[in-house]
Amino acid sequence: MHLFLTYTIFGLVLGGVYAIAASGLVLTYNTSGIFNFAHGAEAMLGAFLYWEVRYGWGVPTPLALILVLGVFGPLMGGLLYLVIMRGLRNTAEVTKVVVTVALMLGMLYLSEWFWNPQTDRTVVPFFGITSQVKILGADVTTHELIALGTAVLIGLGLRLFFYRLRIGVAMRGAVDDPGLLELNGHNPERIAALSWAMGSFLAVLAGVLLTPISGGALQANSLTLLVIDAFAAAVFGRLRSIPRTYIGALVLGLAASYVLAYSPKTWQWASNFRVSLPMIVLFVVLIVLPQDRLRGASVARTRERAHLPSVRSAVIAGAALVVVVVLLRQLMNDSDITTITLGMTFAVIALSLTLLTGYAGEMNLAAVSFGAIATMVSYHIGVTGHGLASRSTLWGIVVGVIVTAVVGAVVSLPALRLRGLYLGLATMAFGVFLTDMVLMDSNPHRIPLIHTKFSLFSGGAGINSLVIPPLRIGPLDLHDGTTFLVTATVVFAVLGIGLVALRNSSYGRRLTAMKDSPAASATLGQSLLRLKLSVFMLSAAVAGLGGVLMSMALGSVTPDNFSIFLSLSLLMLTVVAGISYVSGALMGGLLSGVGFALIVSTFHDLASRHGSVHGLFSFLASFATVTPALIGIGVGRNPSGSVHDFVDSYRSLRHRPRVLVGGGAVEAVLYVLSLTNVLGHWWFAILTSVLVMFLPLVGQMSDPARREQEAAAVPLELAGIDSPYSDGLRAELDRALGIEDLLPPERLARSRRNGRRSDGSGDRSMTEPLGAGVGDAGT
């Protein structure tokens, strides 16, 4: 009884803190439509700052609390909304997810930059550990009582705020119709900013309260993930209802506490189970709760754009990629080759995102986790030989990929009726569950009947890692670095061409249709469930293949190699590069596998070599770790990705072959110079990127006809707004309006000279966009 009471109180306290965090999440989601993945990271930053102010600077507790909770929290939230989130209107769900994910990763890097993770930091409970009261014989610390009390007060406060205060009522209105709110004299922007300030305050509050409860040690990753546990509670409240969120949080807290109390000590997996419990709950809640019904596109058109390459140009690009990689191979040393190979395997995993998110508009936040499944399968059935002679077999990879596709189906099948964000959350729950539970399975179990010992993720003797030797089939031996690199590149190229062919097929068009308008697809007779299931399986298979290759490139893998943060940052970088493009996957994969790690290590290198400017270089190195996140946050401004701009700029060069040939020649010279060691490899890389970036500019500058053409491409409704009226323009307007006959003869003559005259009847709409435009305005 005593044990029960102790753990019940602990569960309630934990639930209370979850409730505070989760209600902040619900608040911001409702007013801005953005599900804030950085909520946990905000809590983490708040907790770290509190530690700094309280223990680092030695400020008394009340003052420290005022500074962190009263000033830092609301300020951070308000600024986040005004600077970043406001720009996310009319963007796809995945863009919103990526921006907040980037923010989360950025905050994690930032905390590592400011607060060295090697240092131990502890936060002491309010009034100390010894400050306790006895409730029915159970010891409860004052801190726990304060946490519980705060949770109750926050709950009551939010209730009053939403139903009694004018601004609170308005905030509820913002959920339903921001436009209407504006008509009633409220400023939706200000209301959203206020809600973000409140949300951030709640996150920071939860962070400060949580640390002493969960042991007192400040640890950035785990604190961030702990608050992510609150997602389950928020989803239980369907991201709308605060009371339901509170109930969900309490159930979650109590469940975690009881598992801790009552699971038998012999269950080695119990502690892993406790850790992953919130994610299991999240998954179940997502599946069980009723969802919103199928709706049309919520925004008229999102800002994301993509060009569709033909299969022929994809084949050319694929071949070119292989050639380029082979040529670059000549400039690289062995460790470079290994790094680039790793990046290429990441790119293969990123292809699964291009297919699923770019083509079909669905989300998978745990792509790398699917790679873990294929890795485990091919480890258990596909490795032969011992020591250096050991190798992976094709058979193992094939079965691994198939199993991954099946697991993908099993995971997604219940979640498929969910859309967008909810499916994304379900995959995230699966990913975290996998790393926290399945990949932690390193102790051998005795399997009944066949009397062998078996563990899912262990190379033996309780070691929590797997050694994945390279593949060898016939003459193809990936033990050789160059062969591996070229093979990985060919695999990427073939899959990429396959994806482009798929996108150009009837299946690909149906995927696009589903992405653009599920409602229209369904009423045309498309079974969305079947289509989603097939594309999810296909995407899981691609991720599985990429995952096995990644494991081979790494040689030995631990659960950390499949962490959810890795999946998230891969998704982020792929979206930044252009999620709808195969080349976006290439760039995203290379960036997350190679790019930033390389830059950071280069700066560290420079810092150690140049003592006098050591400070500057190590600053740059730290800054470089934050860069990916900064780029990710910037994706809100350019949601189509950088590959899209790149393609756009090179499209204009198609009619300027001389510029292209010239650029190619310069590049060839650079390559030869670098090959003969006249030019350092870094210089080669830098000059090449400069050339690639500036070539389209050169093309534009040398092409005046093109510029004129672009000016003429302005739609007639907007003519004359950002460039002066010309006679030609006037004539065109007259023609479009059909008022030529009313004009004085000399202007008519001019207009005839300037262009074909329409006969004023028949296919008006074809030649007269303006007439049709006026019609638009009338509807």
Next chain:
Amino acid sequence: MPALEVSDVSVRFGGTHALQNVTITVEEGSVTGLIGPNGAGKTTLFNVVTGLLSPTGGRVSLHGRDVTAAAPARRARLGLARTFQRLELFTSLSVRDNIRVAGDIRNGWGRSHRINVAKETERIIELTGLGDIAGRDVADIPTGRARVVEVARSLMTQPTVLLLDEPAAGQTEQETEVFGVLLGRLADSGLAICLVEHDMSLVMRVSARLHVLDYGQILAVGRPEEIQNDPAVIAAYLGGAA
């Protein structure tokens, strides 16, 4: 047997009745008009018929088969197609691919339904007069023509019952004229068409029968000339006592 039969359908959103015991029939080979002021429940009715919304009561049958509980895709396979008042075009596809993908979807129904998608696409483009913009990005065309693209797309699935939700809104006078002729031809070919439209001259010209919906209830049913002289309809439209 009517091609589409909606009997006694009711829909409640919270406390408000969006539809209240609505009964309409749509016959083969003719256009059935459905008119009513904004907010009368016309689009809600279409959503119920196509399965995007479940009614709180009543039943929907297609060619005598009860489909009240069927999924949207299932109804499409039984011959139902629709257009959307708030355009639901596939914005990343060209006009031609918007039409073609509907054929792709039809071909996904099963072997017995197969059509030659490429050929049929060109036939439909020709029929609906979209040839001049077939290659354009669907986001760049005027609303009036986008509505025709929606009609063309729905024709690709070879429907027997077609629901049109304000297809003429945004069309120019000449376009509407041409569109009316197209509707007549489609009806003559045996299609059952239900037309929601605010352009009264079009509705009156092409409809064989009209249903008038107001505040979620059927106000009147009859031939166009009967409806035009119905005092209740005049009151609903013009307000006050007629």
